[in-house]
Amino acid sequence: MTKNKATNITWHQSSLSKSKREQLLRQKGVVIWFTGLSGSGKSTLADAVEEELYGRGHLCYVLDGDNIRHGLNKNLGFSPEDREENIRRIGEVSKLFADAGLLTMTAFISPYRKDRDLARQLLKDGEFIEVFMTVPLEVAEQRDPKGLYKKARAGEIKEFTGISAPYEEPTNPELTIDTSELDLEQSRDRVIQYLEQQGILKNNSQ
Amino acid sequence: MTKNKATNITWHQSSLSKSKREQLLRQKGVVIWFTGLSGSGKSTLADAVEEELYGRGHLCYVLDGDNIRHGLNKNLGFSPEDREENIRRIGEVSKLFADAGLLTMTAFISPYRKDRDLARQLLKDGEFIEVFMTVPLEVAEQRDPKGLYKKARAGEIKEFTGISAPYEEPTNPELTIDTSELDLEQSRDRVIQYLEQQGILKNNSQ
Numbered sequence: 001m002t003k004n005k006a007t008n009i010t011w012h013q014s015s016l017s018k019s020k021r022e023q024l025l026r027q028k029g030v031v032i033w034f035t036g037l038s039g040s041g042k043s044t045l046a047d048a049v050e051e052e053l054y055g056r057g058h059l060c061y062v063l064d065g066d067n068i069r070h071g072l073n074k075n076l077g078f079s080p081e082d083r084e085e086n087i088r089r090i091g092e093v094s095k096l097f098a099d100a101g102l103l104t105m106t107a108f109i110s111p112y113r114k115d116r117d118l119a120r121q122l123l124k125d126g127e128f129i130e131v132f133m134t135v136p137l138e139v140a141e142q143r144d145p146k147g148l149y150k151k152a153r154a155g156e157i158k159e160f161t162g163i164s165a166p167y168e169e170p171t172n173p174e175l176t177i178d179t180s181e182l183d184l185e186q187s188r189d190r191v192i193q194y195l196e197q198q199g200i201l202k203n204n205s206q
Numbered sequence: 207m208t209k210n211k212a213t214n215i216t217w218h219q220s221s222l223s224k225s226k227r228e229q230l231l232r233q234k235g236v237v238i239w240f241t242g243l244s245g246s247g248k249s250t251l252a253d254a255v256e257e258e259l260y261g262r263g264h265l266c267y268v269l270d271g272d273n274i275r276h277g278l279n280k281n282l283g284f285s286p287e288d289r290e291e292n293i294r295r296i297g298e299v300s301k302l303f304a305d306a307g308l309l310t311m312t313a314f315i316s317p318y319r320k321d322r323d324l325a326r327q328l329l330k331d332g333e334f335i336e337v338f339m340t341v342p343l344e345v346a347e348q349r350d351p352k353g354l355y356k357k358a359r360a361g362e363i364k365e366f367t368g369i370s371a372p373y374e375e376p377t378n379p380e381l382t383i384d385t386s387e388l389d390l391e392q393s394r395d396r397v398i399q400y401l402e403q404q405g406i407l408k409n410n411s412q
Contacts, residue, residue, distance in 0.1 A: 097306070
């Protein structure tokens with residue numbers, strides 16, 4: 001558990017509310033949290049969603065497992081505690097981005113239900129959209145875009161999710177997408193359709 | 207120093223570039239880093255800048271010393287190492303916000319030159335704008351909006367910047383603002399004028 005060490009702090013109420021920024025951007029600030037095995041298509045799908053929404057005039061940002069590790073979380077490894085802190089920080093940052101009004105996408109394996117639920121609890125109802133990228137392990141392993149499964153099988157990577165570390169499936173995700181059944185375009189449209197149905201995208205014509 | 211613990215990581219190139227998002231927002235993504243003593247007016251000025259720019263159709267976001275401590279950095283205290291990690295994380299997060307295209311403002315005491323310079327080095331030339339809020343200690347202490355100086359003088363707060371911990375003034379800030387001489391409106395206009403001169407704000411008319 002994370003202890004709150006800071007004292008002598010008063011909450012600073014920003015003069016501009018989230019809803020004002022949402023008005024400017026004609027969208028709601030939310031977190032779309034992709035979770036699934038390495039190779040399940042999280043980053044690819046997030047990028048495709050961003051590209052399509054950009055074309056419609058919406059502002060997205062993708063927080064990605066591979067690039068946030070070079071910056072904010074570069075002092076974290078892959079031990080259970082470090083994985084927990086990794087997801088905790090990402091949850092807090094994605095909350096800030098949603099507060100800024102962005103359609104914020106996170107593409108991390110995030111294998112533990114508890115950690116994902118902590119991220120969910122940072123946000124209001126409807127602001128956290130969990131997207132479970134379900135794919136048979138064999139398919140993910142066959143794709144192996146970064147050669148990580150091969151290394152994990154050879155014992156060169158310890159605690160690799162799906163091989164030597166657990167993946168806990170979401171019990172009640174907002175969306176489940178199987179990229180071994182849907183192609184990229186279909187997957188993308190399913191996410192965007194959900195955002196439309198939830199009233200997250202406002203009419204962008206002026 | 208922060209060690210890079212993560213291995214087996216490939217850089218994920220987002221399909222959408224920063225410049226695309228800047229085009230959508232008609233502004234450049236930058237970090238405006240306010241630094242100065244408690245009570246020097248950092249948050250107040252950042253909020254005033256945000257409000258004015260919002261009125262012109264620009265998207266800003268203020269990362270604030272008082273509210274980020276409740277979330278991302280709630281597991282950090284005020285020891286020298288924790289202060290360093292505090293500013294390091296804020297630097298990394300502000301870099302992400304600038305990459306997302308936002309006019310990102312940070313309002314932290316950030317007393318150490320080394321820490322601020324690390325934040326600056328995360329960004330490209332011209333993307334980091336250091337604003338030194340200079341104010342005589344007596345004035346800041348007289349304002350004491352949160353009653354912190356009083357507590358520090360009474361010994362109830364250890365390592366309080368300006369009283370029992372050092373503040374290292376910027377040697378070459380992009381802007382210096384003395385809020386004991388300029389009023390809020392004048393201070394705000396000085397920041398906005400700088401942004402205009404640097405070509406950071408694009409014409410927002412359609």
